[in-house]
Amino acid sequence: MAPCEADGAVMFGRYAFPPNERGYCGPDRADELLERVANHASGPALAEVARGFEGAWPYLELIGECLGRAPLDPVVVRTYWLGGPELARCGGRPFVDSLETRFRPRLSRLEFERLAGAVVAGATPHHNFHVFGVYPWVGLMRGGMGEVPLQVLDRCRIRWGRVAALHGDTAVVYSRSLTWDGRQLTLRAAAPEPARLRRDGQALAHAVQPGDWVALHWDWVCDRLGPSELARLRRSTAIELDAVGACAYSAPATVLA
Template identity: 50%
Template sequence: MPPLPEDGREALTTGAILFARYAYPPNELGYCGTADHQGLLQYGAEGTVDPGLVQLARGFDGAWPYLEFIAGATGIRQPLDRRVVEAYWLGGDLLDTIDMVQFGKALTDRFRRRAGQGWGFLAEAIPAGAVPSHAFHVFAVYPWVGLLRSGRTDTPLEQLEQCRIRWGQVVSSEGDQVTVLSRPLTYDGTDIGLGERRLETARRSIDGLGFLDTFRPGDWVSLHWGWVCDRLSRRQLHLLQRSTMRQFDLTNKRVAHSGVREAIG
């Protein structure tokens, strides 16, 4: 492959580091990816990108196919381009440029057999406005929403809360922990939503090794499985909030749509 232009290398580098920071928390818990969670933490903390990090990213059999699909569908050369990685974790306009039929076929190829009885909802979600984001994977592909609706609420609600990418506002930080204000996931027996802001403690590092060096009260940060992953700009905060509420709307309505057959073939 010919060398990337300077801006392409920068996009790949920052995208790969961003991926490491969001992927590390569930990887540490053994939920996804390879066994080298310490390596992923070091990559995310040190900001180093080499073939080893790319190989680790390829080991995420949930996230990596989405990155490949988003890149291919939008004409971006690298799955770890920052635009692709940010769109997957936070949402964004890039995802709205993807053809519905193309997404439907990709979803069919990968998830139809795995989804079982839940396939009907996945098929309906695409023409109803679903996009290939992490929020979609959490609330549509994983079984937790179905378990919520069956009456088993405590564990599924906590799994959804921790697995989704959340936003919080920094109150204080000390040592390896940060105190933030965040809005918890709620379920009233019918709809998923967000509750009132509450204080919670998140991890920022392990023995001083983490993704962000300093925190100021009022900073907005992203949270994943109890970790602070990144500092959010106003633009990124808006993307994440919009993507989250969009997915909540789809999940709550489970809209049947006349375009289903066209989308999934």
């Protein structure tokens, strides 16, 4: 593995570990994943773990193909998790074709047209599109199921927050959670929430301090965010929310992958 791909594999692991720890996606190698990320120990084994994330890996391949880079190149990995202007080169027809290959066999014609419609409305192969548009939770909320789907959506997306305090292995982070008005997903005002920094002495993120902006996935701090990364994530989140909201479609449970 080239040095830049090694760095990209560690970056991938930082964001992929939190749902993997819960058994939601990826191979059953969460302890190994955390240890390798915490020690910046890349290599073929970590790349193998990354390829086992069947939900994320096709997006990395698509972004890599559009940008002329390997799937674990740091630019590709950062673009998938945090977004950025590079995603504009990965939407449109290539994205629809990728979605068709992956999901058309499991969807009715109308269901796939709704999914493709989000791409027409501006959706891109960002992790938060997969959360908002492919997972069934928005559809479940439209069906009246309420708070549980909303909580899953909020935890599963990559979100940003600012560290207010540190207490041992936990940080208090001010972040904006999702809210649902019966038709659209939007963001609330920032409020404090606890977020994990370490497990058994092992951390995903570099050391953080009060005042730092960080990326969150489920209940973990995944990394510090610089100004450009924070702007990327904010902008891409808004794009995916607008695209899914404009189509007003509900993703079926059969797409949960």
